[in-house]
Amino acid sequence: MRTITRIFLIVPALFCLSCSNEVKTANKDEGVIDFDTKAVDVNNPLYSLAPSSAVLKFKKEKFAIEMNSFGMFKTAIIGNSKEKTLAQTVKFMDVKQVCIEDEKAVREGNKDFELKIEETSETKKIIGLNCYKAKVTKLSNPATSFDVWYTKDLGMEDCNSLTPYSQLKGVLIDYRVKKMGLEMHFLAKSFKNVAVEDNTFEISPGMKIVSAEEMARFFSSLQ
Numbered sequence: 001m002r003t004i005t006r007i008f009l010i011v012p013a014l015f016c017l018s019c020s021n022e023v024k025t026a027n028k029d030e031g032v033i034d035f036d037t038k039a040v041d042v043n044n045p046l047y048s049l050a051p052s053s054a055v056l057k058f059k060k061e062k063f064a065i066e067m068n069s070f071g072m073f074k075t076a077i078i079g080n081s082k083e084k085t086l087a088q089t090v091k092f093m094d095v096k097q098v099c100i101e102d103e104k105a106v107r108e109g110n111k112d113f114e115l116k117i118e119e120t121s122e123t124k125k126i127i128g129l130n131c132y133k134a135k136v137t138k139l140s141n142p143a144t145s146f147d148v149w150y151t152k153d154l155g156m157e158d159c160n161s162l163t164p165y166s167q168l169k170g171v172l173i174d175y176r177v178k179k180m181g182l183e184m185h186f187l188a189k190s191f192k193n194v195a196v197e198d199n200t201f202e203i204s205p206g207m208k209i210v211s212a213e214e215m216a217r218f219f220s221s222l223q
Contacts (some may be wrong), residue, residue, distance in 0.1 A: 118136075
């Protein structure tokens with residue numbers, strides 16, 4: 001009977017210890033956010049390839065957002081706000097390639113989705129995080145406007161420095177973005193403050209390095 005009692009005392013203690021270790025390994029500015037995603041324009045030729053979900057993994061100045069369509073078409077955006085670099089990877093059948101751009105090239109590409117952003121005082125909770133609202137208008141089409149939400153709870157004030165949302169100092173939670181001709185809407189559905197492995201932000205060996213023009217031609221060939 002004493003042995004059984006000891007077991008029941010030890011098991012909860014081990015459980016608490018393991019939980020304690022997990023908290024210590026994950027910093028405030030480190031974790032995983034799951035998003036629901038959808039293409040904005042149903043008439044876009046790439047609409048059928050648009051993923052329905054995405055996973056954002058971040059750690060200090062690094063982030064990687066991974067998307068998967070039908071388990072076949074995999075793409076990821078890997079960024080480093082400190083080094084000012086952005087890479088897009090694609091894995092599709094026998095194609096494994098990556099386009100790596102510096103700050104100048106990224107900002108030039110952002111001109112395809114230039115925005116006017118008006119920050120507001122409106123706030124609400126999304127996935128347990130304090131979020132702030134901003135009103136956004138497309139400069140190329142002032143008749144098109146939408147709301148975005150972002151949070152300051154996770155630190156990472158400069159995480160948007162390579163995006164059209166560089167004005168906003170926080171992690172985007174509900175927003176739109178355009179890449180390779182396809183505009184997507186991202187809406188966070190969960191957040192976990194867990195440790196993220198450093199190799200998450202590395203380019204897989206064997207990836208062919210291509211130019212932005214070659215990557216664009218690849219996406220055009222899918223239409």
